[in-house]
Amino acid sequence: MSASDRLVPTRRPTLRPTTLIPVEDWRPAGIEDLEPAAWQALRDTGNVAVVAGPGAGKTEFLAQRAAYLLQTGLCPWPQHILAISFKRDAAANLGRRVAARVPEHASRFASMTFDAFTKGLVDRFAPALPPDWRMSHGYDIRMAPDSEVRAFLNTVAFSAPQALARQVGFQPGRFVSDIVGGWSLPESVPTDDAVDAVSYAAREWWRARYLRPGKAEVDFVMLNRLAELLVRAVPRLRRALRMTYPIVFVDEFQDTTSAQFSFLASVFGEEAAVTTVGDSKQRIMGWAGAVPEAVQRFTSTFQATAYWLAWNFRSSDALVELQHVIASKLDPTTVRATSKATAEDGHEPAVLWTFSGGDREARFIADWIARDIAGSDRMPADFALIARQKVKDFEPLFRARLAAHGIRVRNDDARVGKITLQDLLKSDTTRLFVGLLRLAHQPRGLAALWQEVSATLERVHGAADDETAQQRVGEDLSDLTTRLRAWLQAHPPSTTSAADAVRKVLDLVDSAALRRYMKATAPGEEFDLVTGAFEARLETVLDGADDWGVVLDEFESADAVVLLTTHRSKGLEYHTVFFLGIHGRQWWALGSDPREGTSTFFVGLSRAAQRLVFTTDRSERTGPIAAFFAMLTEAGVPEVDQG
Structure with a gap:
């Protein structure tokens, strides 16, 4: 069988549904209703950009839109909906939610990450790549560290033609995402050195890692570029993808990179209905190449209609007001969301606690959590400890202090084998x-x-x-x-x-x-990496256990206070959030990119449903970090010195 004979995806046939619901009779499944703007977006069968802030129910909206399109036949059998997310757990969560809403159609809903989708295309159809780009010995996935990128750029600057040498001054940390990711692979590898600096540096990168004897080395940016070349160079494959997936969802669209946007436009820019969901105020992946103003770029390129969701189902009204203060710094035109959550009485919704040191902070918070659990029906999993970075520095003290109360801590950022605990548990x-x-x-x-x-x-x-x-x-x-x-x-x-x-x-x-x-x-998701991490995690919880139930409880640590970074907290929610380390040591990079730093701050604080506690120390509040304290003051957040 030739490569071209394998281009149309082969899928296991699905059973044709026996009944469809008339469009006018369709109602949401599993929830009472949708807000008016969500109804409008849901019924729009064209390209749609949904702008939704924290707590707006983005995943639920996508699940309901999928149910609507599948149950009414607007996505006709046997065609499928493709849902692309940026995190594995988000993709899995959306897939499970659709299966719960419309189990009879679940087999026609494909939910995966962007990287998984593009890697799958390259793995399956690599023989159909243009001759100059075909691999002879396969590939390994390896992300080059900044030091290696820096050494490469120094080498290229030295060997580049004199006319280009001074122009190869790219930032190592952004080179792969911006330069390699932004370079559209030509069907034939250019051999003329009389090109611009971007094309020259990108080509040399591909020559060094991919166009070389033996096994190629690629990262997910390069796999994305290969997938885009593949569908552009093989029209039959592009037609097959569009026929299989006439409807596409993209979650967290504000984090889309230029390479991913280019791929989306190449494959689904025509003859497909694309729905994106995102919030520019939560754009925290600029360091990884997320394009600025992604929503506006999408509405222009895809001639999409934008809808703004205004309800917040997660946070109490007081916390929504705090979120609005910070959101207004990121977008002065933002409209205050309407809280649909029932507020609890008897506690301060947001407060700033100041501590003299880390041990005092851990002891005080651990005692406070223990008392709160004892006096309520809340569980340890209702509490989260969130920090900008280096959460491992917080773990020993909090683990010891909470253990004194019989409360577990689960560090979702911890490495288990070769992946993080969060990724392992969501697999x-x-x-x-x-x-x-x-x-x-x-x-x-x-x-x-x-x-x-x-x-x-x-x-x-x-x-x-x-x-x-x-x-x-x-x-x-x-x-x-x-x-x-x-x-x-x-x-x-x-x-x-x-x-x-x-x-x-x-x-x-x-x-x-x-x-x-x-x-x-x-x-x-590399199967061997997951099973290896599973074994590593199991080994750590077997020690001293005398019952398999206890082992599994410890393995999952589902009933634990969660410790995680702001980036890993995205999309999650907790009754009470402790936002640790509001000081210059945690936020040392704030001055280099204040907007992304503020977006990260916004993501972390918006995880709270009922209570939000910021913590800091007695260090200086000058420089970029002063902006955060000014925002908290403007929002009326009281400060309490806890000793």
């Missing part, structure tokens, strides 16, 4: 493994978990639309959990290694089928 592979182990350990009372694991295995084995195959998967799952239960009973955690436990699960689930499924549905 579909991890959810499947933990689900199987829990079902084996506790055979009754976990109906919802059984359904989730069963649904995953149905997708792994291609049984989602085949009742006979579904029944067989259910029988296999019953047998699998029975055998795994016997193994767990014979291998108590105190005498069992993590490697043996992981090996046993892989033997039972048909790891080859699982690997194929994960490669097809989450190409950016």
Whole structure:
């Protein structure tokens, strides 16, 4: 079979729905209603840009729009909706939400990250790349550190033609995202050195890492550029993608890079209806190449209609007012959101606490959380400790002080194996493994978990639309959990290694089928990295445990106070947020990019639903950090010295 014969994506056929809902009769699923602007955006069948601030229910809006288009037949069978997110957990969350809203259409909703989608295209159709760009020995994914980029730029500046040498003065930290990502690959590699500095430097980068003997080295920016070249050079593939995905969603659009925008325009700029959701005030990925004014660029390029959502379902009215003060600094024209959350009485919604030192801060907050839990129905997971960076510096003190009250801390930014704990816990592979182990350990009372694991295995084995195959998967799952239960009973955690436990699960689930499924549905998620991280995490929680239930509880640490960076907190929400380290040491880079720093500040503080506590020390409040304190004063946030 030639490469061109493989260009049309082969998909397992889905069952045609027996009934459709008339457009005028359609109602939201799982929620009471949508706000007026959301209804307008939902019913618009063209290109749509939805501008939605924190707490506006962006994920829920996309899930409802998907339900509307699928249930009414506006996305006709057998076509699919493609949803692109920037974070794996966001993509998984949206996919699960659509499956819960319209399970009969879930197989026609593909939710993945931008990197996963472009990597999947390159992996599948690389032989169809123009001859100059075809790989002979495959590739490895490796992100070049700034030091390596700096050395490359020095070399290029030295070897460049005299007319260009002085122009190759690019910033190492932005070179890959801006220069490599902004260079559209020509179908033939240019050989003439009489080009501009951008094209010359980008070409030399590709020559050094990709157009070389042996295995190529690429990062996700380069994979994006290869995918864009692929669909541009092979019209048949572009037509196939548009036919398969006539409707496309893009979440967190304000973080779109120039390379990603170019790819989106090349593939879906015509004959597809694209819906973007984002908020320019939460643009915190400028350092990674996010384009300025992405929403405006989209509405212009795609001739899209913009809609502004005004309801905030997360935060109390007092916190919405605080958010508006900061939002107005980023966009003076911003309209104050309307809180739809019920405010709690009996506490200050926002306050600034000052401490004399880190130990005093950790002890005071730990005691405060313990008292609050004891006097309410709240759980540790209702509290988050958020910091701009270096959260590992906060972990030892908070872990020790909270442990004195029997409260766990989960550092979502911690490295486990070669990935972060947050990425590990959100992985579909991890959810499947933990689900199987829990079902084996506790055979009754976990109906919802059984359904989730069963649904995953149905997708792994291609049984989602085949009742006979579904029944067989259910029988296999019953047998699998029975055998795994016997193994767990014979291998108590105190005498069992993590490697043996992981090996046993892989033997039972048909790891080859699982690997194929994960490669097809989450190409950016390296199966071996996830299983390796799973084993590493399991090893740390096995020590001293005498019950598998305790091991799994500790593994997930679902009932823990979460410690994470502002970037990892994006899209999440908590009853009470402690925003740690409002001082110059945490925000040392604020002066170099005040707008992005303020956006990061805005993202962190807008995670709170009911209570927001900023913490600082007694260091100087001069320089760029003074702007934050001025905003808090303007918003009427009181300051309390806690000693």
